Amino acid sequence: MNSQGQSCVSESQSEEEMDMRRGPWTTEEDLLLVNYISKHGEGRWNSLAQCAGLKRTGKSCRLRWLNYLRPDVRRGNITLEEQLLILELHSRWGNRWSKIAQFLPGRTDNEIKNYWRTRVQKQAKQLKCDVNSKQFKDNMRYVWMPRLIERIQAASSRGSHNSSSSISNSTFNGFKANSNSVESATQTYELGCGQVNTNLGPEQSSNGASSDSVGTQLVSEVDCSFLQGNNKNNHLQANQISYPETLVSPHGYFNHELDFSVTQQDEWFGGDISENVWGMEDIWVFEEQLCRGL
C-alpha cells in the first residue's frame, strides 16, 4: 500500500525472491525515488520501493530518503553550535541519535552518530579511556563544552560578516567564559537569536538514562534558529528538551583553575569550525584530572 492506500504488490513477497540491488545508489534510482515520493508521499516503504520500480528493499529506500534525498537535509560541516548541542544532548540521552537529531534541524541521526563515532570516540580512544566513563563525561561537560562556548563567542565577536557563524550579540548566561574558572551563573544559554532553557529538574544523571517525560514537563520550547543561519523561521518546537545540569561539577572537580591557553584558543578560532573540539591542551588537562584521581 502506498500513502493513498493503493496496493501494488503482495507484501508477503520475500526480498530474496526479488534479487534486490544493494550498495551505492545510482542517480537513476535517486530520481525514481524522489519522483515517486513527490507524487505519492512517503511511507509504506516496501511497497513504495516496488511501485517506484526500484529493486531495493523498503529499508534501503527509507534510509536513502531520510539520510540523503530529503529536501531539508542539511549538508556540510557540523557547526560549533551544533557540536555544543550534540555534546549536551548526548550527555543527557546517550546514544539516542534520532532523539538528538530532532533538535538539530536538517541533521540526520546517522550523521550525528557518525560525528560522535569519528570525533568524540576518537578522542576517548586517544585518552585511553571509555567514552562512557565519568571522567570523560565530566571533562566533556566542564572543560570542552565551556571551551566550545568560548569559541562560539569569539567567532561571533569577530563580526557578523563572518558567514560561518550566524550568532550575533551572543551571550552565554550560563557561563563565565574567557575566565580561568568556569562556573554556572544561571540556567539559560542564550545563543544569539536562539535560547535554550536549562530549567533545573530532578534529573541530574549524566549517564544518559533519563526520563523523557520529566524533560517534557520542564521545557516547552527550544528555539534552534541559531542553527539555521539568519532564517528565524526555523523555530523548532521541541517539547522534550531540557538542560537540567549546570556546568559546574557537583563535586567541584573542575572549578579549580583551568589553565586555558589563549594562544592555542586563537589557533582554534582561526581554524575550520568543523575541526575537533579538542586539542592537545585539552588532552593534557584531562590527563591532569586523571592523575589527580578525579
Add this chain to the structure above:
DNA sequence: AAGCCTCCCAACCGCGGTGCA
C-alpha cells in the same frame, strides 16, 4: 608514482516496537 594507511560516511544488519488481521 605507487603502495599503504587512516578517516569518514553511506549503507546495511539485527532487533525491538507497533499495528493490524
Add this chain to the structure above:
DNA sequence: GTGCACCGCGGTTGGGAGGCT
C-alpha cells in the same frame, strides 16, 4: 492472544578519498 509485516532505531561495516611514506 497470536502471528505477521512493517517501521524505526542503534550498531556495524565497507569502500572511496585523501594523506603519508
